Amino acid sequence: MVIGSAPACANCSAELDPEWKFCIHCGTPVPERESIPGAIRPDAAPRAPLNRLTIVALIVGVVGGIPAIITGHLALRQLRTSGERGIELARVATLLGYVWLLAYLLLAGFIAVNAIDV
Numbered sequence: 001m002v003i004g005s006a007p008a009c010a011n012c013s014a015e016l017d018p019e020w021k022f023c024i025h026c027g028t029p030v031p032e033r034e035s036i037p038g039a040i041r042p043d044a045a046p047r048a049p050l051n052r053l054t055i056v057a058l059i060v061g062v063v064g065g066i067p068a069i070i071t072g073h074l075a076l077r078q079l080r081t082s083g084e085r086g087i088e089l090a091r092v093a094t095l096l097g098y099v100w101l102l103a104y105l106l107l108a109g110f111i112a113v114n115a116i117d118v
């Protein structure tokens with residue numbers, strides 16, 4: 001007996017290719033075989049969906065300011081309980097919001113100081 005040899009169809013006993021999901025001879029679904037070493041199973045561990053508010057926060061974060069900070073914090077709050085992906089992105093979006101806010105404040109201060117000087 002050769003380990004890893006092609007399995008046979010449960011319905012028609014035809015030899016099955018490991019790649020097949022169905023027997024091409026009779027259409028019987030091929031049962032999932034978890035024990036194949038080195039088998040590539042990209043769908044074995046489905047990834048959690050990306051938090052939608054995180055995407056919004058990132059988009060708003062490009063222009064920055066208070067809306068990015070608000071959406072970023074809301075996304076972070078949702079991510080603590082939802083089990084969704086995107087906490088790193090939400091942190092980046094929130095940070096972007098603060099960086100932009102600081103830039104705006106510096107710019108506003110700069111303009112104000114120059115306005116006083118004139």
Ligand SMILES: [Zn+2]
Nearest residue numbers: 009012023026
């Ligand atoms: Zn078959």
